[in-house]
Amino acid sequence: MCAEYATRPREQIAQILRSERRYLSAAEVFQALQRARARVSLSTVYRTLDRLRAKGEASSRIDEQGEATYVICTTSHHHHAICRVCGHVEEVACDPMERFTEALKAYHGFELDAHAMEFFGRCARCR
Amino acid sequence: MCAEYATRPREQIAQILRSERRYLSAAEVFQALQRARARVSLSTVYRTLDRLRAKGEASSRIDEQGEATYVICTTSHHHHAICRVCGHVEEVACDPMERFTEALKAYHGFELDAHAMEFFGRCARCR
DNA sequence: TATAATTTGCGAATCATTGGCAGAACCATG
DNA sequence: CATGGTTCTGCCAATGATTCGCAAATTATA
Structure with a gap:
């Protein structure tokens, strides 16, 4: 119980974050997925981004318009x-x-x- | 044209911010107004808080739940x-x-x- | 391939914030 | 202290990002 599955959508989302080294909103990630012909729902994008943050693999910030944005981190405290x-x-x-x-x-x-x-x-x- | 009126609601809102030296959300300011028997609408709270920030008299931050919060500032850059x-x-x-x-x-x-x-x-x- | 656990997609629901507009408050002037 | 033009306020509907619920699809394992 409580295992963790490596799925296609998660890998595709992480891929996009890794290739762009800048803060992206859920909507921007979703658009990038569509451009890459990857069929992932917006819900999954939200869930995956939040999961990455919870695991410490990404950090988030709220931009000027109040939207949550995410970026992949490589070093620990910075x-x-x-x-x-x-x-x-x-x-x-x-x-x-x-x-x-x-x-x-x-x-x-x-x-x-x-x-x-x-x-x-x-x-x-x-x- | 473009003058500025000193109104009761604005003074009441500023009063609350001045007395509490901590970040308050629009909803919290609204509740404080009701406790003080001041009849000010939530819309006016939103507009007034944003106006204070635009004038540099308050600064805002987004809290953990993504809500905008405001505090009165006294010094300039800090x-x-x-x-x-x-x-x-x-x-x-x-x-x-x-x-x-x-x-x-x-x-x-x-x-x-x-x-x-x-x-x-x-x-x-x-x- | 069968099974159980986990994840996904969809659509509806939530909830802070904003917008439109009619009426009220403000204030300089006569 | 009445008037009139400007600026605010309150109400309520609209917006838009984010979350929720649940059935169907996917994954890992045997």
Whole structure:
């Protein structure tokens, strides 16, 4: 009980996320599937994206229009630099956070246990 | 043309945001208004919150359930440390970002022009 | 191939948010 | 303090992303 099946739709969805290194909404993934002649329902796209996020294989963010978007992650703890031009996502390590954590506690009395960051600009190729 | 009226509903909504220093959804603001016997429609709450954000007097974030939430801001460019216990929002300056910006460019070739950060933990009172 | 568990597709339901519009509130002016 | 043009508000319907329920299809295993 509670095993896990490797299915065609899941592989097709993961494929699309792997090939595009940028945040995609469920609708965008669905459109990409249709272009690739893959017959996967929108429901399955939603379920699979959420499943990838739950497993830590993808991370999600809410875009300006309030839609959930997803991107495949390769390293564990990091943040995203998002290119304004092409949407490319660069993974950024966050080693300097330790010092910041100390300052936050000393100055605001605030004990940090998690953080989220997003950086916007132009990636190397788009500059 | 294009003047701006000071109205009762707007003042009542701002009052609630000022008294609670934490992120509130439109529905939560609406409920607080009802508790205070203020008769303001949910539509007006939505419009007023969006207006405050557009004027830079409030900042918004999408919470875990995908709902838009709002908090009053007092300083200009800063980030938020959000207490996991009481929801209190602490404003944090971000002076150290300049050095980070340089590193990002040198290491990833990424030219930063904006960033967003959120910090989660326990505020001074809740520790 | 038969069987049990898991996943999918479809359509309906949900729910926050937005839009349209008629009436109410606001405020500068006479 | 009455008037009139502008700006807001309330109501209610519409939108649109996301979720749910369930029967049929797919997968793994023997």
